[in-house]
Amino acid sequence: MENKKQDTASALKDIISHAKEYGFVFPSSEIYDGLQAVYDYGQNGVELKNNLKMVWWKAMTMLNDNVVGIDASIFMHPLTWKASGHIDSFNDPMIDNKDSKKRYRADTLLEDRAAQYEADGQADVGKALLQKMAKTLDAGDLEAVRQIIIDENITCPVSNTANWTEVRQFNLMFSTQVGAVSEDASLIYLRPETAQGIFVNFLNVQKTGRMKVPFGIAQIGKAFRNEIVARNFIFRMREFEQMEMQFFVRPGTEMEWYAAWKEVRMKFHQAIGLPASKLKFHDHEKLAHYANAAVDIEYEFPFGFKEMEGIHSRTDFDLKAHQDLSRKKQQYFDPEINENYIPYVIETSVGADRLFLAILCNAYKEEIVGEGDQQKQRIYLNLHPAIAPIKVAVLPLVKKDGLAEKAQEINRSLKFAFNTTYDEGGAIGKRYTRQDLIGTPYCVVIDYQTMEDDTVTVRDRNTMSQERISIADLKEKLGYAVSMERIFEKLLV
Numbered sequence: 001m002e003n004k005k006q007d008t009a010s011a012l013k014d015i016i017s018h019a020k021e022y023g024f025v026f027p028s029s030e031i032y033d034g035l036q037a038v039y040d041y042g043q044n045g046v047e048l049k050n051n052l053k054m055v056w057w058k059a060m061t062m063l064n065d066n067v068v069g070i071d072a073s074i075f076m077h078p079l080t081w082k083a084s085g086h087i088d089s090f091n092d093p094m095i096d097n098k099d100s101k102k103r104y105r106a107d108t109l110l111e112d113r114a115a116q117y118e119a120d121g122q123a124d125v126g127k128a129l130l131q132k133m134a135k136t137l138d139a140g141d142l143e144a145v146r147q148i149i150i151d152e153n154i155t156c157p158v159s160n161t162a163n164w165t166e167v168r169q170f171n172l173m174f175s176t177q178v179g180a181v182s183e184d185a186s187l188i189y190l191r192p193e194t195a196q197g198i199f200v201n202f203l204n205v206q207k208t209g210r211m212k213v214p215f216g217i218a219q220i221g222k223a224f225r226n227e228i229v230a231r232n233f234i235f236r237m238r239e240f241e242q243m244e245m246q247f248f249v250r251p252g253t254e255m256e257w258y259a260a261w262k263e264v265r266m267k268f269h270q271a272i273g274l275p276a277s278k279l280k281f282h283d284h285e286k287l288a289h290y291a292n293a294a295v296d297i298e299y300e301f302p303f304g305f306k307e308m309e310g311i312h313s314r315t316d317f318d319l320k321a322h323q324d325l326s327r328k329k330q331q332y333f334d335p336e337i338n339e340n341y342i343p344y345v346i347e348t349s350v351g352a353d354r355l356f357l358a359i360l361c362n363a364y365k366e367e368i369v370g371e372g373d374q375q376k377q378r379i380y381l382n383l384h385p386a387i388a389p390i391k392v393a394v395l396p397l398v399k400k401d402g403l404a405e406k407a408q409e410i411n412r413s414l415k416f417a418f419n420t421t422y423d424e425g426g427a428i429g430k431r432y433t434r435q436d437l438i439g440t441p442y443c444v445v446i447d448y449q450t451m452e453d454d455t456v457t458v459r460d461r462n463t464m465s466q467e468r469i470s471i472a473d474l475k476e477k478l479g480y481a482v483s484m485e486r487i488f489e490k491l492l493v
């Protein structure tokens with residue numbers, strides 16, 4: 001058990017250092033010792049993240065005729081959050097250990113205990129514990145939640161004591177003032193989810209786009225939560241990005257659409273390279289205040305199976321609440337059944353940063369290559385070519401004899417089609433390694449034969465094998481190999 005803990009901790013540590021060393025993720029404001037749970041994406045990280053966002057965006061809006069996108073503001077009228085229930089209910093139950101002064105989420109302590117039961121072969125006991133927790137939390141009985149923690153003999157990992165405070169609710173929204181003069185200023189919030197920007201624009205999009213139910217609205221954007229416990233690198237941050245889609249359906253059909261979107265979303269994660277064995281559905285025991293069914297798609301991170309995406313059947317909760325508070329009708333006239341109704345909603349919500357972390361964890365490979373005393377360790381990122389930050393590195397074998405000029409010419413001819421890089425410095429092996437470390441799928445090498453017959457070698461990142469191909473075929477062959485089309489083809493089967 002101890003060893004396993006060590007392994008998973010060091011696996012995440014390796015990924016964090018790799019992410020920093022090779023320009024993927026840096027701690028925010030690092031020169032001031034960083035800001036907890038806030039991170040910056042570096043030159044390679046931003047490309048990878050943009051590719052993930054683009055593939056999600058296109059999978060939603062381009063592949064589905066009835067899904068369109070919007071880009072709503074982060075600031076919204078404060079009544080939005082009253083209607084959505086976030087002001088009253090967007091709380092986490094927290095508990096402090098009086099000896100270590102460390103603060104924990106009470107539900108996380110119990111979830112961890114349930115996971116431990118499951119790992120010890122007592123899945124039923126774990127499940128019962130989660131159900132008991134859900135019941136007490138739903139009833140708002142915080143004293144009972146504390147009692148379960150004590151009955152389970154849960155201790156603080158720092159002080160090793162069970163000297164707990166009472167459980168208190170803590171609202172996760174960040175607030176700020178809008179208005180220049182403090183007397184006139186009013187309290188507004190940084191959105192804790194992007195979904196509400198979609199709900200308040202439901203009729204705008206439906207009417208101007210002449211959309212017919214069922215239809216969806218997709219959005220990518222920042223969300224902010226004052227998380228009590230921020231841990232596991234970019235898994236739980238205070239500023240993060242969500243990719244959400246609200247799918248508006250006729251009431252009574254929501255369970256069919258819920259089942260359909262569950263499958264679509266699972267397929268997406270596999271199509272971008274996450275293995276089926278590391279993905280699973282996890283039904284919610286405790287439903288959010290707006291949902292009548294909810295499931296997470298979990299990925300097996302180095303710290304265990306954890307939520308990457310949430311799929312919720314949100315009923316008509318949000319539109320109805322906005323209608324009630326704004327007194328503006330949020331109804332849709334369905335010409336097929338000649339009826340007005342407030343649509344029900346299926347939501348798919350995936351964190352761009354969590355998806356990024358899953359992809360990075362999955363891609364990170366350490367292997368031993370070579371024979372005998374030539375053996376050495378090789379590290380590379382096995383990223384799907386379509387999401388890799390750089391698709392092709394163009395490398396002249398040597399700088400002299402016109403090879404560099406030829407390589408630059410080839411680089412120029414490819415760079416309009418996809419992201420390339422040109423590198424002429426150092427031994428060719430070192431240059432391959434530099435590309436492996438950031439996950440570049442192909443290296444094109446210009447050698448002396450190129451000068452004679454206009455062919456180049458293309459080296460594959462994963463197999464390290466080389467193929468000789470004609471310069472005339474490069475753009476088309478590599479263009480297809482690195483295109484998002486290859487992902488979309490898998491989604492449509």
Ligand code: GAP
Pocket residue numbers: 192193194195225227234235236237238240241242244307308309310347349350351352353354355
């Ligand atoms: N609109 C529904 C909603 O916001 P959620 O389960 O709270 O549901 C959806 O969040 C997704 O957003 C999560 O599955 C996760 O990927 C991401 N997410 C939530 N909180 C996060 C945080 N603090 N840091 C990074 N990602 C987060």
